[in-house]
Amino acid sequence: MPELMQFLLSGVTVGAVYALVALGFTIIYNASDVVNFAQGEFVMLGGMITVFAHMAGLPLPLSALIAVGATAAFGVALNKLAIEPARGAPVVSLIIITIGASIFIRGATQLVFDKQIHRFPAISGDDPIHVLGATILPQSLWIIAGAVAIFIGLWLFFTRTLIGRAVLATSNNRLAAQLVGINTNWIMTLSFAVSAAIGAIAGVLVTPVTMIGYDFGISLALKGFAAAMLGGMGNPKGAFAGGILLGLIEALTAGYISSQYKDAAAFIIILAVLFAMPQGLFGKKSTDRV
Amino acid sequence: MRLSEKHWTLLILIVLVALTPFFFPSSYYFRVGSLIFINGIAVTGIVILTGYAGQISLGHAGFAGIGAYTCALAPVHLGIHPALAVVLGAAISGALAWLVGRPILRLKGYYLAVASLGLGILVSMLLTNEAWLTRGPDGIDVPDPGLRDLFRAMGLGFSATEAWYVFNGFMLIVGAWLALNLYDSPTGRALRALHGSEIAARTVGVDVAGAKLTALVISAVYASVSGSLLALQNKFITPDVSGYMHSIEIVTMAVLGGAGSVLGAIFGAGILTMLPQVLTVFAEYEQILLGLVMMLVMIFMREGLLPSVLRLVRGRGE
Numbered sequence: 001m002p003e004l005m006q007f008l009l010s011g012v013t014v015g016a017v018y019a020l021v022a023l024g025f026t027i028i029y030n031a032s033d034v035v036n037f038a039q040g041e042f043v044m045l046g047g048m049i050t051v052f053a054h055m056a057g058l059p060l061p062l063s064a065l066i067a068v069g070a071t072a073a074f075g076v077a078l079n080k081l082a083i084e085p086a087r088g089a090p091v092v093s094l095i096i097i098t099i100g101a102s103i104f105i106r107g108a109t110q111l112v113f114d115k116q117i118h119r120f121p122a123i124s125g126d127d128p129i130h131v132l133g134a135t136i137l138p139q140s141l142w143i144i145a146g147a148v149a150i151f152i153g154l155w156l157f158f159t160r161t162l163i164g165r166a167v168l169a170t171s172n173n174r175l176a177a178q179l180v181g182i183n184t185n186w187i188m189t190l191s192f193a194v195s196a197a198i199g200a201i202a203g204v205l206v207t208p209v210t211m212i213g214y215d216f217g218i219s220l221a222l223k224g225f226a227a228a229m230l231g232g233m234g235n236p237k238g239a240f241a242g243g244i245l246l247g248l249i250e251a252l253t254a255g256y257i258s259s260q261y262k263d264a265a266a267f268i269i270i271l272a273v274l275f276a277m278p279q280g281l282f283g284k285k286s287t288d289r290v
Numbered sequence: 291m292r293l294s295e296k297h298w299t300l301l302i303l304i305v306l307v308a309l310t311p312f313f314f315p316s317s318y319y320f321r322v323g324s325l326i327f328i329n330g331i332a333v334t335g336i337v338i339l340t341g342y343a344g345q346i347s348l349g350h351a352g353f354a355g356i357g358a359y360t361c362a363l364a365p366v367h368l369g370i371h372p373a374l375a376v377v378l379g380a381a382i383s384g385a386l387a388w389l390v391g392r393p394i395l396r397l398k399g400y401y402l403a404v405a406s407l408g409l410g411i412l413v414s415m416l417l418t419n420e421a422w423l424t425r426g427p428d429g430i431d432v433p434d435p436g437l438r439d440l441f442r443a444m445g446l447g448f449s450a451t452e453a454w455y456v457f458n459g460f461m462l463i464v465g466a467w468l469a470l471n472l473y474d475s476p477t478g479r480a481l482r483a484l485h486g487s488e489i490a491a492r493t494v495g496v497d498v499a500g501a502k503l504t505a506l507v508i509s510a511v512y513a514s515v516s517g518s519l520l521a522l523q524n525k526f527i528t529p530d531v532s533g534y535m536h537s538i539e540i541v542t543m544a545v546l547g548g549a550g551s552v553l554g555a556i557f558g559a560g561i562l563t564m565l566p567q568v569l570t571v572f573a574e575y576e577q578i579l580l581g582l583v584m585m586l587v588m589i590f591m592r593e594g595l596l597p598s599v600l601r602l603v604r605g606r607g608e
Contacts, residue, residue, distance in 0.1 A: 035400050086589045091399045092346055093588045096545050099538055100588070104581025111574060222407070222534065229404040260419040267408035274405050275393040 002133030007255040008248065009131065013140040013209075015247020016147035020202035021224025022231065022239035023147075023154060024195040029234050030158075030171040031191035034083055034094050038102035040221025041109075042196045045071045046203025047212030048109060051118040060120060068200040074105070075196025076189055084188065102217065109214040122208035143205045150198055151240045158236060167191060171234065223266070230270050232283025241281065246270075296470040299553045303466055307459035311452075320451040322567055327458035328519050329559040331465045333544045334552055335512025338469055340541070341549035342478060343505040344485035345395065346403045348537050349410025353383040353510040354517030355417050355532025359424060361521045362432045372435035376518040383514035384507045391503040407534070414532040429528035432521045454523045461519065465512060466552050472508070481505050513540070546587050548594025557596045 021039055028036045046067050053063035082097050089097070123142050128135035157164040169177040170187045178184055203212065210216075227246045231238025246266050253265035273281060293301065307327075314320060332354060339345050360379030365372050394405045417424050424430060438453045448456065472478040480501040483491040488498050521527040530536065539562065547558020565583070569576045591598035 035403075082585050082589065086592075089588065089592055090344075091403075092340060092541070092545055092549070093592060095346070095348075095403065096542055097585050097588045099542070100581045100584025102581070103577050103584065107575070107577025107579075107581060111578070218534075222411075226404055226408070229401060233400060258419075261415065264412055264415045267411055271390075271394075271405055271408050274397055274401060278397050278401060280401075 003255070005132045005134035007251045009134050009136045009140070011248035011251030012244060013136070013143055013247070014250060015244035016144045017202055017206050017210075017220070017243075018223050018227045018246050019147045019240045019243025020150060020198060020205075021220050022228040022243045023150060023236060024199045024202075025224055025228040026234055026236050026239040027154070027167075027191050027195040027198070029228070031167050031188050032079075032083060033171065034098065035225065035228075035233070036078075036192075036195070037095060037098040037221055037225070038078060038105060038217075039195070039199055039224055040217030040219070041102045041105040042071050042075065042199025042217075043203040043206070043220050044109065044212060044214065044217035045074060045105065046200025047207040047216070048113055048118070048203075048214065049200075050204050050207065051120055051212065052113055054120050063120075064204045067204060068197050071200035071203075072193040072197040075192040075199075078196075079188055079192035083192070084185070102221065106214055106217065113214065115214060117211050117213040119207055119211040126208075137209060139205070139208045143209070146201060146205050147240070147243075150201070151236065154236045163187075163190070226266065226270050229280055230273055232280030235280075235282045238280055238282035295551075296473070299470060299551075300463065300467055302553060303463050303556070307463065311455065317449060317451045320449075320455040322564065324451065324455045324458045324523060325520075326556075326560045326563045327455075327462040328516050328523070329540070329543060329563050330462045330556040331458075331519070332513045332516035332540045333547070333555040333559045334462075334465050334469045335509035335516075336540055336544035337549055337552050337555045338472060338481070338512070339505050339509035340544060341551070341555065342473065342485065343481040343502055345502060345505065346399070346541075347406040347506075347509070348403050348534070348541065349406035349408070349413075350509065350513045350540050351517075351532045351534070351536035352410035352413035353387065353513035354520070354536065354540075355413050355529065356383045356386065357514030357517035358432075358521035358527045358531045359417055359430075360514075361518045362430045362527055363423065365433045372433050372522060376515060376522070379518050380511045380514045383510045387507045387510035388503065391506045392499060395499065395502045395506060407537070410532065410537050411534060414529055414534070417529040417532050424529070427529055429526055432525050432527055434525060435522050437522075454519075458519055458523070461515070462556070465515075466556065469552050477501060477504055542584060546584065546595060548597040550593060550597060554594050554596035558594065561595065 021043060024039045024042065025035060028034055049067035049070050050063045053066050054060055058066070078101055082101055086094065086097055122137070122139040124138035126137065128137055129141070158168060166177065166182045167187050169180070169182055170184045174184055223246060224243070227242040228239045229242070230246060231240070231242030249266050249269055250262040254262040257265070277283070310323065311320065332350065336347070336350065339347060357376070357379035360382060361372055361375045364370050364375040364378055370378065390409060394402065394409070397405050418427050437457055438448065438450055441448045441453050441456070480491065480496045483494070483496055484498050484501055492498050517531055520531060543558040543562045544555040545558070546562065547556065548554025565580065566576060569579060572579070587595055
């Protein structure tokens with residue numbers, strides 16, 4: 001059994017990271033119907049800026065704070081400069097714009113910083129904790145706790161606060177939201193800032209475990225996107241469940257079948273789920289207006 | 291005499307393919323031209339899928355991978371001629387597209403994007419991991435189909451690069467011709483109708499699922515042939531041909547140039563194939579510039595480069 005326990009623990013840790021990325025996708029999608037393929041770059045920026053602020057001599061917590069703030073600012077810039085001017089463009093164009101943004105951010109990062117792989121010390125040290133014969137790094141617990149805290153925060157935000165409901169209203173019908181007095185442009189800006197900040201937090205949390213480099217964002221964005229679609233796009237509950245599920249599938253496949261095919265298993269399950277439930281696990285069936 | 295858009299497109303392509311070599315200072319230019327034609331073929335498939343039918347695929351490199359590796363493996367293991375392997379690869383790609391097409395094409399927008407993405411990644415992973423067959427990530431040699439000898443037998447003494455330039459240019463023109471014919475055919479009209487509105491198309495009797503499936507199968511065959519030609523020309527192929535980045539590249543070329551028209555998409559293939567060659571001096575800035583171009587064109591020229599430029603020119607003329 002310790003073997004299974006170990007796979008489950010590492011699956012949940014990886015899954016928590018995917019869940020954080022997927023939650024970032026969800027917020028932007030809810031506000032603007034855009035899937036932001038540069039979401040992985042937010043994670044990368046969070047890690048890289050922290051690394052370089054720390055190397056410049058700032059204490060780690062302050063570096064992390066700066067990284068999250070700066071990344072949120074990049075998120076707002078992305079919205080103002082690239083997404084807002086392209087309002088109403090078809091899905092393919094929006095995909096290319098955000099992929100273009102991600103390539104741009106990657107290129108700029110390797111110029112401003114470097115192409116090396118970095119890490120900084122974990123929050124509570126590197127001594128593994130023993131659980132039922134398996135081990136887990138203290139940092140993994142921080143990652144899981146971070147994902148859970150942000151999920152609960154977002155859930156309360158979307159269901160209990162006026163601003164959160166305004167975001168949902170904007171996503172449902174932009175014009176109607178404007179008619180009842182919601183400043184939809186401000187909602188978009190806020191969503192990009194929050195989403196980028198969550199990405200950056202994920203980056204700060206994972207760097208001590210997985211390390212960080214300028215091109216680490218691509219695969220995280222793909223997995224986060226897949227997780228969000230698995231759960232049903234636009235639903236924070238779905239994003240969280242999809243992320244954890246994806247992490248578990250990967251860890252179990254890597255452990256019991258083949259580590260080379262762990263990504264394959266994830267995508268096979270996603271294809272199977274989408275075939276059976278075209279709206280994802282938690283997505284609502286929608287009807288089109290003719 | 292007024293030429294239709296179809297004939298204009300073909301005429302422009304033929305003139306470009308036939309006349310530009312007279313301005314080529316070295317054989318390197320033949321190689322770049324030939325690469326543009328190969329990408330142009332894949333991109334023409336995307337015009338049918340995305341431009342005509344409005345469906346998104348982020349996994350077409352998977353089909354290119356199938357085409358490429360069939361050319362690498364079938365001549366060795368099945369003993370067939372490499373030219374026949376191109377046909378076999380296209381058949382396998384078409385069959386795979388047909389098989390997965392129905393469930394995948396029920397999905398819309400981003401769901402379709404992630405499903406096609408997953409399909410492409412699965413193919414890419416098979417090619418990378420099944421090293422006993424594909425030799426893995428380091429790549430594999432591809433047999434020579436004897437194109438040069440064929441030209442020599444016809445009395446044309448081309449070098450290898452020149453031979454591929456001529457052949458791939460010919461293939462691109464044939465591919466463009468077929469795609470242009472499709473545009474006004476009943477299937478093409480059905481695809482354009484469902485692009486506008488699936489429900490409206492269904493009410494006037496279009497078999498929406500069937501038409502979408504046809505578009506996917508045809509575009510998969512284009513991608514497969516493009517992958518085959520790349521493998522045969524280079525005599526070597528790595529699993530990168532099936533990777534996520536290549537899928538993105540294909541779609542970006544089509545959409546940047548103008549996915550609505552064959553000429554526009556091929557123009558996009560030309561620009562994006564040449565961009566890295568031109569930018570080798572600024573290799574460090576390549577990604578930044580590529581990202582900027584992608585964003586700016588999509589924000590300010592939504593229909594793509596060529597249609598927007600043409601409109602500008604025509605607007606001035608009137």
